[in-house]
Amino acid sequence: MPDPFWRNGMIGKREVIVFFAALSFCFIKAYAAENLSDLREPYNDRYCTTCHGSDGRGNYGIKAPRLAGMEPWYLKRQLENFRAGIRGTHSSDREGIAMQSMAVKLSDSSITDIISWVGSWDYVATEITIEGNESLGQQLYIQCASCHGANGEGNEALGAPALRGQNDWYLATQLRNFIEGWRGSHPQDSLGQQMILMAQSLQNDDGIKNVVSYINTLSRK
Amino acid sequence: MSRLVTRRELINLLGATGGTAAVLQAGSVLGLLPATASAAALDLLALGSTNKKVAILGGGISGLTVAYELNKRGYDCTVLEASHRCGGRIFTVRHGDLIDEIGNRQYCEFDDDPHMYFNAGAARIPTSHRSLLAYCKELGVELEVFIGENNNAFLQDDALASGKPLRVNDYKTNMRGFLSEMLAKSMSEQQMDEPFTETEAENLLSVIRSFGDLSEGDLYQGSSRNGYASGGYLTHGVQKDMLAFRDLLQSSMGRIALSAYEGDYGPCLLQPVGGMDKIIAGFLSKIGGQVKYRAIVAGIQVRNDGVEIAYDQGGARHKLQADYCFNCIPTHLAVGLDHNFPIDYIKAMKYVRRGEAYKAAFQAKERFWEKEGIYGGITRMNNSSREIWYPPHGIHKDKGVVLAAYDFGGGSYFTKMVQQERVETHLQDGEKIHSNYRDMVEKPITIAWHRMNHMLGCAARWRQSFSGWTHEEEQMYNILQAPAGGRHYVIGDQMSMNSAWMESAILSAHWAMQDLDVRVRSEIAK
Numbered sequence: 027m028p029d030p031f032w033r034n035g036m037i038g039k040r041e042v043i044v045f046f047a048a049l050s051f052c053f054i055k056a057y058a059a060e061n062l063s064d065l066r067e068p069y070n071d072r073y074c075t076t077c078h079g080s081d082g083r084g085n086y087g088i089k090a091p092r093l094a095g096m097e098p099w100y101l102k103r104q105l106e107n108f109r110a111g112i113r114g115t116h117s118s119d120r121e122g123i124a125m126q127s128m129a130v131k132l133s134d135s136s137i138t139d140i141i142s143w144v145g146s147w148d149y150v151a152t153e154i155t156i157e158g159n160e161s162l163g164q165q166l167y168i169q170c171a172s173c174h175g176a177n178g179e180g181n182e183a184l185g186a187p188a189l190r191g192q193n194d195w196y197l198a199t200q201l202r203n204f205i206e207g208w209r210g211s212h213p214q215d216s217l218g219q220q221m222i223l224m225a226q227s228l229q230n231d232d233g234i235k236n237v238v239s240y241i242n243t244l245s246r247k
Numbered sequence: 248m249s250r251l252v253t254r255r256e257l258i259n260l261l262g263a264t265g266g267t268a269a270v271l272q273a274g275s276v277l278g279l280l281p282a283t284a285s286a287a288a289l290d291l292l293a294l295g296s297t298n299k300k301v302a303i304l305g306g307g308i309s310g311l312t313v314a315y316e317l318n319k320r321g322y323d324c325t326v327l328e329a330s331h332r333c334g335g336r337i338f339t340v341r342h343g344d345l346i347d348e349i350g351n352r353q354y355c356e357f358d359d360d361p362h363m364y365f366n367a368g369a370a371r372i373p374t375s376h377r378s379l380l381a382y383c384k385e386l387g388v389e390l391e392v393f394i395g396e397n398n399n400a401f402l403q404d405d406a407l408a409s410g411k412p413l414r415v416n417d418y419k420t421n422m423r424g425f426l427s428e429m430l431a432k433s434m435s436e437q438q439m440d441e442p443f444t445e446t447e448a449e450n451l452l453s454v455i456r457s458f459g460d461l462s463e464g465d466l467y468q469g470s471s472r473n474g475y476a477s478g479g480y481l482t483h484g485v486q487k488d489m490l491a492f493r494d495l496l497q498s499s500m501g502r503i504a505l506s507a508y509e510g511d512y513g514p515c516l517l518q519p520v521g522g523m524d525k526i527i528a529g530f531l532s533k534i535g536g537q538v539k540y541r542a543i544v545a546g547i548q549v550r551n552d553g554v555e556i557a558y559d560q561g562g563a564r565h566k567l568q569a570d571y572c573f574n575c576i577p578t579h580l581a582v583g584l585d586h587n588f589p590i591d592y593i594k595a596m597k598y599v600r601r602g603e604a605y606k607a608a609f610q611a612k613e614r615f616w617e618k619e620g621i622y623g624g625i626t627r628m629n630n631s632s633r634e635i636w637y638p639p640h641g642i643h644k645d646k647g648v649v650l651a652a653y654d655f656g657g658g659s660y661f662t663k664m665v666q667q668e669r670v671e672t673h674l675q676d677g678e679k680i681h682s683n684y685r686d687m688v689e690k691p692i693t694i695a696w697h698r699m700n701h702m703l704g705c706a707a708r709w710r711q712s713f714s715g716w717t718h719e720e721e722q723m724y725n726i727l728q729a730p731a732g733g734r735h736y737v738i739g740d741q742m743s744m745n746s747a748w749m750e751s752a753i754l755s756a757h758w759a760m761q762d763l764d765v766r767v768r769s770e771i772a773k
Contacts, residue, residue, distance in 0.1 A: 067331050067344070067345035076349065076580070076701055076703060078583070080545035081585070083583065084583070085579075085583025087577075127350040127665070127698070128349045128350035128698070129350070150585070
């Protein structure tokens with residue numbers, strides 16, 4: 027068996043120990059100089075897809091809507107409203123409450139980053155889960171069209187987001203929330219208050235189903 | 248004023264149910280234990296020169312079980328784990344650890360000591376969970392006793408004893424005494440001679456008397472079982488005052504005091520020395536090199552000749568081709584992926600609801616509970632925090648980590664609160680038990696499983712009703728258990744009828760691997 031290298035006459039055992047002791051001291055110094063938080067598991071705020079599905083396609087399992095294809099101005103307003111508690115604070119707004127607590131700690135730069143991230147996702151057609159009377163829905167939609175556009179394309183100037191291409195179950199949930207006043211009733215939510223008034227014309231679940239099934243036809247165009 | 252139940256009515260009640268007589272002849276079946284009592288050895292074919300690639304989605308215990316077992320048989324396994332750690336809901340929180348709750352991220356500030364940890368998910372191992380225990384043995388995971396039931400812990404209910412916490416022992420001894428007295432008196436009636444023989448009746452009566460520590464004349468007159476008011480060592484013990492039966496009935500806590508530690512929750516329970524994630528570390532010591540971390544699955548396409556997985560890692564999209572896929576991603580997240588699952592498969596995935604369990608813990612500056620004679624065990628409260636767990640490990644050390652709340656779900660009460668509200672509630676609840684609680688605890692952590700990144704839920708809930716599974720639910724369960732396209736298996740405790748247990752997750756993996764094995768054997772035989 028060969029001698030350890032400190033026995034070969036070139037270097038003494040003691041010197042080796044001193045050398046390693048000095049080396050380890052340098053390491054300790056280096057670590058101590060670092061901020062402790064630098065050693066911790068890092069994270070960023072790009073966690074949208076956990077709930078909203080891969081590439082923001084929407085996830086029925088969490089009742090989280092499609093983000094892919096969402097207008098940047100609308101996404102920004104929604105995130106800011108959730109963060110400020112203007113949306114998602116009514117005790118009956120189950121899904122909104124979940125979103126509100128997730129948005130509450132977002133910084134302005136995180137919101138900007140999220141919007142650019144969402145912009146990188148390609149829109150894929152949503153599944154149709156609600157079927158109603160499309161022609162009755164078309165009649166009901168006339169009122170919606172004045173703000174959201176004849177083809178559900180949205181209107182930034184009026185602050186009305188696009189409806190076509192959105193998950194139909196999400197549209198139905200939000201229409202119900204507006205009718206009940208669970209969404210949009212915050213004093214600072216003037217557009218939401220407008221929607222509460224508008225949504226009353228749908229009257230009931232059938233009205234919601236019909237108008238959403240008509241919006242589904244716009245999505246297919 | 249509420250009416251007293253007479254002895255006669257009690258006898259009639261027993262007779263009317265027919266319960267006891269009906270099972271008198273059933274003694275022979277009592278020797279049977281539940282099916283999980285033995286750890287079935289996996290009989291899986293070793294592949295030899297055949298090459299099979301397996302994609303495992305999620306590094307929870309079911310996924311790691313598959314990786315470990317199939318790796319042994321020569322399969323080429325890759326585990327894609329979305330987060331920075333494996334284990335899923337087997338999560339031991341220590342100094343510096345990240346708790347990745349969306350909207351409420353925390354770093355744990357506990358002291359950096361081996362016993363200063365908190366099992367935020369799985370926290371106890373029933374000794375009937377033989378498959379899990381077999382892995383602990385095989386992987387060299389050292390185990391120690393976990394203490395659940397502790398007669399010296401407390402029960403607290405504002406409706407009971409003016410809200411003053413009672414020792415479990417005081418409640419239990421008195422309640423058992425009163426119950427036994429009622430039973431013994433009913434036994435002395437001639438009507439109860441049937442259907443027992445004289446010997447049976449005598450033995451039954453002796454069980455009843457000793458269950459409640461009855462004195463002469465079958466009366467409960469207090470007991471030394473809950474200790475003495477004073478003395479008992481160098482002087483005669485002075486018996487404690489009896490509690491009033493009617494007072495005990497002002498609270499429903501007795502249900503918990505007398506039956507919370509039955510079945511899977513009963514003694515003897517075990518835990519790994521140093522934290523539940525030692526089990527995960529055991530698996531990773533064998534197959535850790537096959538795990539990709541921060542690899543978030545984006546798509547699953549089941550083809551005739553394999554499964555194609557898309558995943559995001561390091562800012563890029565990657566593809567993974569496999570012959571088979573084992574998927575322990577929670578079903579409520581899996582439905583949001585780019586998939587081509589059959590419609591009825593998706594319907595079943597969408598049906599399963601997310602569990603809402605919540606836990607919290609404090610670092611205790613002193614082990615104040617030990618000064619009250621409590622070593623391990625659980626205090627039960629009729630308030631929102633529900634439970635306080637005293638660590639069975641680190642006994643007599645300076646500090647410890649105490650569980651401050653365990654809410655099993657239903658309405659996400661704490662989940663909806665911000666961190667400060669959660670912590671304040673636990674402090675207020677704990678103060679009802681230990682008056683110095685607020686001063687004794689620090690460095691809180693909370694874990695709302697409903698919001699934990701990459702999981703968004705605790706144990707899956709298949710049943711909508713407490714009364715049992717409906718036919719439709721069983722059908723959906725069977726559909727989801729069978730592999731999609733013969734190649735994609737859903738695994739995890741979600742794919743069991745007894746979710747929330749590690750044993751269930753392991754057995755779901757075993758079921759899937761046995762099914763795979765049949766398919767692979769027949770393919771190789773061709």
